[in-house]
Amino acid sequence: MNNLLILVLQTLYVITIISVVIVIISENRDPVKTVSWVLILAFLPVIGLVWYLFFGQDITKEHVISKRMYSKLKKRPLDEIGATEEFVYPQEHESLIRLLKNLDYTPLLGGNQVTLFTRGEDKFEALLADIARAKEHIHIDYYVFLDDQIGTRIKDALVKKSYEGVEVRIIYDSFGSRKAKKSFFEEMRKAGIEAEPFLKLALPVITSRINYRNHRKVVVIDGRVGYIGGMNIADRYIEGFDWGPWRDTHARIEGKGVQGLQSIFLIDWYFVSQTLITSRKYFPKLDNYGDVLMQTVNSGPLKEEREIVHGILQAIYEAKKSIFIQTPYFIPPEPMTEALQAAAIRGVDVRIMISKRSDVPLVQMASRSFIKRILQAGVKVYLYEKGFLHSKLMMFDDSLTLLGSVNFDSRSFEHNFEVEAFAYDEALASQAKEIFVEDQRYSQSVSLKEWMKRPKIKRFLESLVRLFAPLL
Structure with a gap:
C-alpha cells in the first residue's frame, strides 16, 4: 500500500512538472528565459517548482488598469502645465527625447534644479525639512518603508503634517516593507494618512504577485519638490552593514520635472486604491528653478513596451x-x-x-x-x-x-x-x-x-x- 501511494505521488509530481513546463513554453516568453525555467525544473525539480510558484507566474496580461485610464493619468501634465513649451536642448539627444515622448506620453519639462545626495543622512535631513514645509499635500511611494529609527522619524513628521491639515498619501510595497509591523501603518491611518500596500501579499494570490513589485522611490511635496533615486526608508541607508557603509545616490528635484513624478504617483495611487485623482491643484504652475531639462519615465510589467x-x-x-x-x-x-x-x-x-x-x-x-x-x-x-x-x-x-x-x-x-x-x-x-x-x-x-x-x-x-x- 505504501509503495502504491509513493508511486501515485511520484506520478502526480512528474505530471505537475511537465504541466508547468508546457505552460511556460505556451506563454511564448523570451526563449532564454524559457530555457532557464525548463533547466531549473529539470535539474532541481523541487526547488524549481517552488521558485516558479513564487516568481514565475505571468500576470502581465491582467488588465488592472485600462489603457484609457492610464493615458488620462499620464497625459495630465501635458494638459495642465504647458508641456508644449519649446526648450533648447542638446541636439544629440533629439531622437531619445522623441522616443520617450512617443512611447509613454513623457514630456520634456524644463526649469529644474537637481541636488544630488550620496549619503543617507543628507537625503533624509533634506526630506524631513521639505516635509516640515509642506502646505497642501505629501505623496510618498517607496519599495521599503520600515519602522526603524529613520522610518519612525519620517512617520512622526507625516503624522504631524496630517494633523495640520496637509493631505498625506503613502504607497508602500507589501513585500519590500514586509518587516514593518502592521501597527506602524495603522498609526498613520488613524492620524488621517491614507496608506495603501502595493500588490498586497495574501493567500492565495501571494505566489502570483510576489514577482511583480513596486521598486520605485518617489516623493512629491506640494507638486513642487520631488525625490527620486536608490534610497528607501530604512536605517541601513544611513548605517550600512557591519562590513561597510552603504553608498547610494538620490536626487532632490525642484521644478516642472516634479509634475512627471506626480503623474506616476497618481497612476500608482489609482492602481492601489481605485481612486482617480487629476485635480489641477496637484499640478500647480511653477517658475523656473534651474536649467535642467527632464523626462520622467516609468515602466512596469503590465505594459508590452519597456x-x-x-x-x-x-x-x-x-x-x-x-x-x-x-x-x-x-x-x-x-x-x-x-x-x-x-x-x-x-x-x-x-x-x-x-x-x-x-x-x-x-x-x-x-x-x-x-x-x-x-x-x-x-x-x-x-x-x-x-x-x-x-x-x-x-x-x-x-x-x-x-x-x-x-x-x-x-x-x-x-x-x-x-x-x-x-x-x-x-x-x-x-x-x-x-x-x-x-x-x-x-x-x-x-x-x-x-x-x-x-x-x-x-x-x-x-x-x-x-x-x-x-x-x-
Whole structure:
C-alpha cells in the first residue's frame, strides 16, 4: 500500500512538472528565459517548482488598469502645465527625447534644479525639512518603508503634517516593507494618512504577485519638490552593514520635472486604491528653478513596451564620448550587453562600476559571469570596495544623466515597477561624473588578465548561476 501511494505521488509530481513546463513554453516568453525555467525544473525539480510558484507566474496580461485610464493619468501634465513649451536642448539627444515622448506620453519639462545626495543622512535631513514645509499635500511611494529609527522619524513628521491639515498619501510595497509591523501603518491611518500596500501579499494570490513589485522611490511635496533615486526608508541607508557603509545616490528635484513624478504617483495611487485623482491643484504652475531639462519615465510589467529599456538602449547607441554606469546588480539582457560592447569597440569610454561585495551573493555570482565578455570588448570594470555600492547612476557623454530606481538587471527591466529621470544638462552630468570618478578611488580596476587567473571552479560556478540569470 505504501509503495502504491509513493508511486501515485511520484506520478502526480512528474505530471505537475511537465504541466508547468508546457505552460511556460505556451506563454511564448523570451526563449532564454524559457530555457532557464525548463533547466531549473529539470535539474532541481523541487526547488524549481517552488521558485516558479513564487516568481514565475505571468500576470502581465491582467488588465488592472485600462489603457484609457492610464493615458488620462499620464497625459495630465501635458494638459495642465504647458508641456508644449519649446526648450533648447542638446541636439544629440533629439531622437531619445522623441522616443520617450512617443512611447509613454513623457514630456520634456524644463526649469529644474537637481541636488544630488550620496549619503543617507543628507537625503533624509533634506526630506524631513521639505516635509516640515509642506502646505497642501505629501505623496510618498517607496519599495521599503520600515519602522526603524529613520522610518519612525519620517512617520512622526507625516503624522504631524496630517494633523495640520496637509493631505498625506503613502504607497508602500507589501513585500519590500514586509518587516514593518502592521501597527506602524495603522498609526498613520488613524492620524488621517491614507496608506495603501502595493500588490498586497495574501493567500492565495501571494505566489502570483510576489514577482511583480513596486521598486520605485518617489516623493512629491506640494507638486513642487520631488525625490527620486536608490534610497528607501530604512536605517541601513544611513548605517550600512557591519562590513561597510552603504553608498547610494538620490536626487532632490525642484521644478516642472516634479509634475512627471506626480503623474506616476497618481497612476500608482489609482492602481492601489481605485481612486482617480487629476485635480489641477496637484499640478500647480511653477517658475523656473534651474536649467535642467527632464523626462520622467516609468515602466512596469503590465505594459508590452519597456520604456526605460528602450531609453537606455537609445542612449547607449547615441553615445559618442563616454558611458559611465553604477549599479549594484549587473545582469544585463543580451541586447544591452551587445550595445555596451559595440560602444566600447567604436571608441566610447565605457565604464561599469559594481560592488565588490553584495547583499545578494547569488546575484553577485551571476553578475561576475558577464565581466569577462565586456572586458574583452574594451569596457572598463571597477569593483567598489568601500562598503556596498547600491547607486543607480548613469551618465552619457557630457549632457545626459539617468537617476532613478532601475538596477541593470532583468528584474528591473522586466518585472518591477520602476521610475527613471532622464536629465539633460551639462553641469549635472559633470557633477555626476565627479561622483563616479571619486568612487573609482575606492574601487579595484579589473584587468582581463587578472580576471582570468581566478580559480576555475569559481568561474564555473559563476557560469552555472548565470544559466538562471533571467530568473534572478
